[in-house]
Amino acid sequence: MKINFIIPNIPGKPTGGYKVMYEYANCFAEQxxxxxxxxxxxxxxxxxxxxxxxxxxxxxxxxxxxKPKWFHISDKVKTINIxxxxxxxxxxxxxxxxxxxxxxxxxSKLGDSKGKRxxxxxxxxxxxxxxxxxxxxxxxxAKNVVISNFLADIVEKVTGERxxxxxxxxxxxxxxxxxxxxxxxxxxxMLYSELGCKxxxxxxxALRIAKKEVPxxxxxxxxxxxxxxxxxxxIHYQKEPKDxxxxxxxxxxxxxxxxxxxxxxxxxxxxxxxxxxxxxDIAGHKEYARDGETAFLAPAEDANxxxxxxxxxxxxxxxxNTIIKNGLIEAEKYTLASSYSQLVTIITQE
Numbered sequence: 001m002k003i004n005f006i007i008p009n010i011p012g013k014p015t016g017g018y019k020v021m022y023e024y025a026n027c028f029a030e031q032x033x034x035x036x037x038x039x040x041x042x043x044x045x046x047x048x049x050x051x052x053x054x055x056x057x058x059x060x061x062x063x064x065x066x067k068p069k070w071f072h073i074s075d076k077v078k079t080i081n082i083x084x085x086x087x088x089x090x091x092x093x094x095x096x097x098x099x100x101x102x103x104x105x106x107x108s109k110l111g112d113s114k115g116k117r118x119x120x121x122x123x124x125x126x127x128x129x130x131x132x133x134x135x136x137x138x139x140x141x142a143k144n145v146v147i148s149n150f151l152a153d154i155v156e157k158v159t160g161e162r163x164x165x166x167x168x169x170x171x172x173x174x175x176x177x178x179x180x181x182x183x184x185x186x187x188x189x190m191l192y193s194e195l196g197c198k199x200x201x202x203x204x205x206a207l208r209i210a211k212k213e214v215p216x217x218x219x220x221x222x223x224x225x226x227x228x229x230x231x232x233x234x235i236h237y238q239k240e241p242k243d244x245x246x247x248x249x250x251x252x253x254x255x256x257x258x259x260x261x262x263x264x265x266x267x268x269x270x271x272x273x274x275x276x277x278x279x280x281d282i283a284g285h286k287e288y289a290r291d292g293e294t295a296f297l298a299p300a301e302d303a304n305x306x307x308x309x310x311x312x313x314x315x316x317x318x319x320x321n322t323i324i325k326n327g328l329i330e331a332e333k334y335t336l337a338s339s340y341s342q343l344v345t346i347i348t349q350e
Contacts, residue, residue: 001347002093003028004114005037006085006107008046008100009055010063013224014070014240016265017122020147020168021099022071027340029076036078036093039066040085045102045133056083070240090114095347101125101137108140117142118347121151121163123262123284127197145346147263150283166343167287168263169336176274178249180324186216186314187251189275191266192223192237196259199280202303203257204228207235209307214314220251248273252320253313258282259300267295268334271327276320278313280306288334292319294326 005025011018022037029035041059042052050058059066059081066079073079082089085106090096093115098104104119119142125134135158138144144163146152156162188207192200211217211234219235221227222244227237241247248254254270254277261284268288271277277295279285289295296313298306313320 001028001095002034002091002115003036004090004093004096005035006090006096006098006103007037007039008043008103009041010039010059010066010068010081012069015224016263017099018068019071019265020122021097021120022068022073023169023171023336024097024340024343025077026074027336029074034093035076036080036091037066037073038080038082038090039063040103040106041081041083043085043100043102044106046128052083085110087113098142101129101134104137104140104142105133108142112141119144120166121146121155121262122168124151124154124260127195127260143346145343148284148287150286151262164342164346166339166346167334168265168268169339170265170268170272170331170334171336174245174248174269174272176249176272176328177245178274180252180274180276180321183250183252184218185252186214187218187220188253188255188310189220189222189247189251189270190255190257192221192225192228194225197261199257199259199300200228202259202301202306203255205303206255206257206306206310208232209303210310210314213307213311217314220247222247244269245273248275252276253278253310255306255310256280256285257300257303257306258285261285263287268331272331274324274328276313276323277327278306278310288330293323294330295323 025035025037041055066081067073095116097118099120138155138158144155146163147168152165190203221235222238222241248270254275256267256279279289280300281297282300291297296309298309
């Protein structure tokens with residue numbers, strides 16, 4: 001098959017949604033499909049902090065091969081930078097795989113002139129869109145595919161049709177290498193982000209509260225942003241860590257304070273590495289996080305209850321071991337081979 005992946009401008013930092021698209025592009029190419037991946041500099045309905053010409057200059061200077069620095073795209077995938085979504089820049093293909101509401105709307109202006117369209121919906125993208133535009137992106141005539149049941153519920157309510165679900169996978173690089181009982185007591189990892197949907201401010205406050213109850217608390221924090229100001233010395237920050245698997249394997253607990261998330265890849269990565277998962281009780285987490293079984297859950301935007309559950313998880317060894325054991329079993333479900341196979345089935349049935 002001829003397959004086009006249409007992706008917004010190249011991200012300078014690791015991003016979960018892009019990673020999913022890149023992994024699928026590699027899979028199709030390795031199976032000898034003809035894959036072209038387009039990075040689009042400007043998409044009509046998106047707001048940008050810098051003008052189009054400057055974004056194009058950045059792309060030419062730093063990404064002339066149209067490949068991100070942080071992810072290996074197979075040499076079998078042809079990568080192309082294009083300024084806009086226009087017919088003259090994009091070849092005809094059997095299927096065009098898109099993600100992100102604004103590019104789906106932009107691409108819909110081409111109709112099916114470039115081939116069939118698949119909209120991979122990876123989150124409830126209310127944080128940078130208005131509801132009308134977001135819902136319109138579900139109704140363009142593209143085949144909607146979602147990564148979770150809660151997204152399927154939303155799309156079904158808007159369109160009247162329940163979309164197929166292809167759950168995210170966990171990269172095989174993530175494995176349990178250090179038994180939980182050999183990891184430091186009261187050790188916790190957390191992703192830090194400046195995006196409000198990630199809830200990092202609540203996570204930081206919860207850690208400060210928990211530290212008063214558990215003085216031995218040590219935190220490995222990581223992210224793509226600069227560290228938050230005035231971090232205490234018991235919180236160690238790694239910007240864009242080179243060995244994320246090693247980081248997960250160095251702690252007993254992974255905590256996610258997200259407020260709005262479609263899946264939250266670090267949660268399942270950490271589970272696969274043998275961390276006990278503590279996360280917020282939001283729909284995106286509930287695909288794999290069941291309270292008292294595969295995770296401890298706490299209400300979103302509530303630092304006090306998040307701290308209470310963290311202290312409980314630290315102090316209750318039996319419960320923590322149960323969460324770790326069940327989490328490892330749960331994580332085994334999410335393989336790239338399985339997700340890719342499901343996506344191929346959906347495409348070939350179209």
